[in-house]
Amino acid sequence: MNSLDGIRVLDLSRVLAGPWCTQTLADLGADVIKIERPGTGDDTRTWGPPFLKDAQGQDTAEAAYYLGANRNKRSVTCDIAQPEGQALIRELVLHCDVFVENFKVGDMARYGLDYASLSALNPKLVYCSVTGFGQTGPYRERAGYDYAVQGIGGLMSVTGERDDLGGGPQKVGVAVADLFTGMYATVAILAALRHVDRTGQGQQVDMALLDTQVAMLANLGANYLVSGKVPGRVGNAHQNIVPYQVFETAPPAGSASGSRDHLILAVGNDGQFAKFCAVAGCPELAQDPRYALNADRVRHRAELVPVLETLLKTRTKSDWLATLEGAKVPCGAINTLNEVLTDPQVHARSMVSDWVHPIKANLKLVASPIKMSLTPVRQDLPPPMLGQHTAQVLQEVLGWSAQQQGALRDKGII
Template identity: 60%
Template sequence: MAQNPAQSPIGQPQLADPLTSLSGAPQGALSGIRVLDLSRVLAGPWATQILGDLGADVIKIERPGSGDDTRGWGPPWMKDEQGQESRVAAYYLCANRNKRSVTVDMASPQGQDLIRQLACASDVLVENFKVGGLARYGLDYASLRALNPRLVYCSITGFGQTGPYAERAGYDFLVQGLGGLMSVTGRPDDEPGGGPMKVGVALTDILTGLYAANAIQAALAARQHTGLGQHVDMALLDVQLACLANQAMNYLATGRSPQRLGNAHPSIVPYQDFPTADGYMILAVGNDGQFARFCQEAGRADLAVDARFSTNRARVEHRQELIPILRHLTTARTTAQWIQALESCAVPCGPINTLDQVFADEQVLARGLRIEMPHPQVGQASLVASPIRLSETPVDYRLPPPVLGAHTDDVLAEILGLDASALAALRTAGTI
């Protein structure tokens, strides 16, 4: 936890309590860690929500009057208990639970001083301003390290703190294109609907948030040995390239850029979507034994002993011949019939669900992946649960995504020791 915060003319920063959570609930894995969140939109908030789910006290600093950009990113808007549309954006709710919202005018000297004091009483700071953007406020890494050498300071940008693109603004969609993901996503150019395609969610932002949360926890672990924090430099482009995984290695191994294959796999056949009598299914054959069992079930056992198709290597080489044959076979049954038959003979397959089907799926229900949290503006808010399962320090859903500025007075009084008159003066000045 944070130690030895700097003295302040406004108040004495108070340290996070390592023994009890905000709700008095059993401790999470990161209880006692305080995170100052200066980020907005998705990559940064995704990282800090993970830390909050794991027990950290996350203080989200927002601009007075407007807050995080995603507060206005609707429709869709959540509906209240009367079924009326609120002004709570669904987008904002996806990445901001287990946080306390504090509104501070960062452009004012008093606001900058408040944030510096909070940084002195924090273990982690996360920001996603443009490179150098916080230096003019005295809130850059060098400035805050001088005040709190134990601070783990995580910067998330499109292209990192160095390199010729460092000054550019970075957005998920741009990086999906620039970083190669769209070159391997979508149908081939010569097929109907062919051409590059972005992933249906801002995956680069989300992956960057995941990497950032990992890096922050690694830096906290290192601090246990060194006593010092460090600067974590996360870039969307770096993460996107790292997450190309086998596709990047395929290029490095061959010198040839992988091509778009739609839903097919570059190294495994058959491993894609297939039409059925009433829709589509996914067939994910991972080895020759599974292929032989599929062929037997489909009434074409001869395909498994055909030299063109008997091994995965042969099937990859003769993809264009095999896939039309299989597509003709799969239209003979419904999706449900295929799934029942293939599961019984241990051939991996599955449906292509819409989200209403996903949230009704018995496995999703059994794992509790939809949760409900009370929300002051909409009554009950449905959220997607954390996928993290820890046996001894489980994820704790303590706080719903906060209303703008809901915790300003509480946080500034609790951590900085400000009394009612000091808070009133700051509010009159427009600082909070």
Template identity: 55%
Template sequence: MAGPLTGIRVLDLSRILAGPWSTQCLADLGAEVIKIERPNEGDDTRTWGPPFFGEGDEALAAYYMSANRGKQSVAVDMASPEGQSIIKKLAAKSDIVVENFKVGGLKKYGLDYESLKALNVGLIYCSITGFGQTGPYKDRPGYDLMIQGLGGLMSVTGEADDKPGGGPQRAGVAVVDLFTGLYSTIGILGALHHREKTGEGQHIDMALLDTQVAVLANQSLSYLVSGTAPKRQGNSHPAIVPYQSFETKDGHMILAVGNDGQFKRFCDAAGLPGIAADARFSTNPGRVANRGDLVPVLAGVIAGRTTDEWVTMLEKVNVPCGPINTLDRVFDNEQVKARGIQLAHKDSLGRTLPGVANPIRYSATPIEYKKAPPMLGEDTDAVLSALLAE
């Protein structure tokens, strides 16, 4: 069954994570993705390890594998006139170009949007940078960690400053890169729809900082509405109580009470009916205002049972909760297994590579994983002989 983007060709000039994450998503949806890589070097993330799958010349970094399935790797020297000519010819036959060079970095090669638009008026060209194509920071390099700090995420992530271990903390994965990659995909799909109506392509200007500020969501609006900057408060929630981690008899668990009914059911199950009836705690605004009195009481009770005992008890009364799993337990989870989230696919060397599925579930055009992350340049001859001969 053909994917929804079957027939769409993507020329991927990006590397590291934000761009490759976007183009991998497009590949998952059925697009043909041609990844241009530097001969003998390739995408920087090919060396970002350990861990590596395989050894020696056949090794693939796990980091690279996470963002490059479904693509064809073509090794071309962009700095050479011959390489520039090849990329221009490929762009003329592509629907989408994705790049994450510094602002103006591709102009000297004749591979900027205006140059390629002259060859292909319908081309959709997505540029991903740290700070965008305009503004006083446009020429600065931008990396996920520094944007997490500059863009405010680290001001609301981590334990409170007055607690043990307090201070700024980055997210455990490169969320700015990943969100920017997803927003880039959304922007590209919108541009494809626009082109379908008008025949015209366009330039998409994506910035890590823009994305970071946008995805602060309720935290951004809390500041804009109140005028008070939110602070780090560990695993607790600024506007919902109890919605945090608690220590149990054998570890930790998450209790995520989202409404007053759930709170009452939790209290009844935990043997605390008087707490739910207390006017200070019967409503969420009251619990937020009085969290200092409530949370220690709950913590004392929760510490008396194991995580599994709490999860079993609270699931029966429909109170959201769960363990804090390590990744071995995540991939061994029955729900994760039932949804087929772990992949296994063959690469060009006949090896079975692991992967993680795209979470999009179509009813009419289910995603198929037809190609494992490629070795450097493995598709160069096949792609160039097929496309440049046309």
């Protein structure tokens, strides 16, 4: 049994934020019916290379991007721009608990698929809209993309090397505004379902990438509101903790000339700083009144960090990591993805999963991180081919005959 057994989700979202939300719901056991455009489907099906290869080693139409955000779902094709497609969605809504969409503000109303219209049919429906800027406010009609929101929402102003080191604003390597919005949407939907359990009343969930990005500013947002000082970029350093950054180490013996190695030193409190100084052979630094307390280390960052930079270059990364881990001083390597996905801890936690896909019998995907002792996440439906489950869902959920389905197929509706 899974946590969300018995919950059915009608998913009209595409790309990442919405599908990330519905993939989490699907992992938890919900029956997620992914509605896709006939012929083309979710935009990310074509966002490659890389594409999944067939038995002859040729690229297929299944992009890795799509595969990473759509496991455990069933795909149904339906043209919602056509009246018959809209009618099909309304009929499916009668059998669903959750509706997720990420169309531009106003589009769903034009199709008669907005919250007011669908909640009139199903008062228990939890209706989640995911947009760039939300259903209200002066930006509500703008298209919203993760990259732009990382900039508008301040994340890029605090990400990247300092300008005086030749740096400039940087986006995060993955679409964090999309991903966080998907996760917040999941939390909101689960809370709304709890409200349905208590009252029988559904509601609308209005999720915006910009809202999420502002919330994600976390301690930096609080720093500004408390101090009035606008934080800048500090590269791999931390705004509020020192030393908490990347340091260069000595290259390993026999390495090529000019090669560089790095590690992360993440000292989180004064006791850990004292331990670091002890194993580094400089206990006097921990006694220096400029550096004994974190607040003072932050104030004297400019003097302390160069001392540590020189010190870290005296030993290799492997030497430092072994010594620091032995002393329980937080530190870490900076792994590439091949190192991450073959790491023994990652494998011990089953974070790489195997799937039997119609194209590839041994498809490997990154797994859900959720671990539950009684209701584990499911792993039974690989990311679906376009329209793979249309006939199955229409027969199973609506009781439609092959003849009824054929009439819509002939018109290109499904």
